[in-house]
Amino acid sequence: MRALVTGGCGFVGRHLIQRLLAEGLDVVCVDSLVTGTGALHPDLWQRFTRSRFSFHEEDCRTFFTRAPEHFDYVFHLAALVGGRVTLETRALDVAEDLSVDAELWQWASRAKPGSVIFFSSSAAYPVSLQTVDNHRLLAEDMINFDAAVGVPDLSYGWAKLTGEYLMKLYVERYGRRAIAYRPFSGYGEDQDLAYPFPAICRRLLAEKGAAEVYVWGSGRQCRDFIHISDCIEFIWQTRELLPDGASLNLSTGIATSFIQLAETISQQIGWQPAVIGRSSHPEGVFYRCGDTALQRSYGLTPSISLEEGIARMLEHLRLEQASYALAM
The missing domain is CATH 3.90.25.10 (UDP-galactose 4-epimerase, domain 1)
Known part of the structure; x- marks a missing residue:
């Protein structure tokens, strides 16, 4: 089994790759190591045999221009993201994630991987449901592209919401498998x-x-706040169970x-x-x-x-x- 992980040197990517290798998958990691994103060169964290791990230090969009290889899984984490200051002060830089995601889905339509796992965000949820006077637990069905879609959080939220919409088109128009996860405040x-x-x-x-x-x-x-190890466990346990085109929270409630x-x-x-x-x-x-109702239906509870x-x-x-x- 082969897995491609874009943005694999970031916080979530590192933990995901370590799990994939522990489960016996061969992993190709693509990351441009952008300063300020928390990305670390694999020499600083990769302890597995290099025969099952390869690293390409480049923008994933460049990787997507090469002759397509076959992957059983594609985990797409590549994005410009950071703390709240980054999201508010570098809004147009963050908007470049729109280009990254668009090229992912175009590449996937040609490469035809077994499954694309798209990392969305809780920032995709409507901010109108997160105010002092109007707030509630955010459920997966609150994002519905067949109805009115609320305004997400800044350019990062728009990028993730658009990425999920492109996933919907990829599944419906190309008949391929893809799912998405919406992490909340992961930490580790x-x-x-x-x-x-x-x-x-x-x-x-x-x-x-x-x-x-x-x-x-x-x-x-x-x-x-949800610990990164719970996020990775939730992903591993449900990667084959979620219906095509479905999205799942990674949260504690x-x-x-x-x-x-x-x-x-x-x-x-x-x-x-x-x-x-x-x-x-x-x-x-x-x-x-x-x-967390949908998570619980899959037997997921934080440890x-x-x-x-x-x-x-x-x-x-x-x-x-x-x-x-x-x-x-």
Whole structure:
């Protein structure tokens, strides 16, 4: 079995590739290693035999221009993405994801892989359902291309929503298999500091003992934090079960405000500061949490609680600090 993973050197891609190799697949990874995306060269994280892993350091659009190879699976993660600052300040750069996704589907129509797994995002959901006055758990059927489609979150949301629409056309017009996943706020120990979870953990470790700490925005905004290992497990368990053209949330169904997150992290570190919001920093939508009913119908439940995930992150950061101190 062969798998192509575009954007495979990013946070999700690294964990996915390690799982694919552990399951016995041969993997081709394509990644241009764009600075600021959290992508890491495979030499820094790849521990499997190179006979089953090959790496192309290039834009996947260049890869798509070559003579098509056969792949049993194509996992498409290539995208310009980062924390909230990236999404808000580099909106037109992020819009280039539209080109990346369009060329994926055109290539797939020629290469005819066994299955295309498209990584969408919770940002594709209508922002009108994520406000202070009107918010709810976000269910997969809230995106319906046969009815009115709500406005997603910034250019990144539009790109992912469009990518899902192209998937629908690919399945319906070309008769091929493709599915999509909508990750919510995935996190893990090796995540780039452009994302809030590791950034808050590291900052609170450094500020231990302070009477007051801050989080971005009002701090009341809520996210659905899911550990990367649960995301990968959910994908592996359902990759053959989802109907053609279907999308599935990767979420816990538990909404946690950033104030709550900072309070829980601080307690694990060993002190209880006052946590306040800093409104001069962006916060995004007010409430983004996934409905888990469809996930549960496939027997999916998260195995790592937020508390355990925090403990893992803090231990990782402490070991990292200790290694740095020894190196000095």
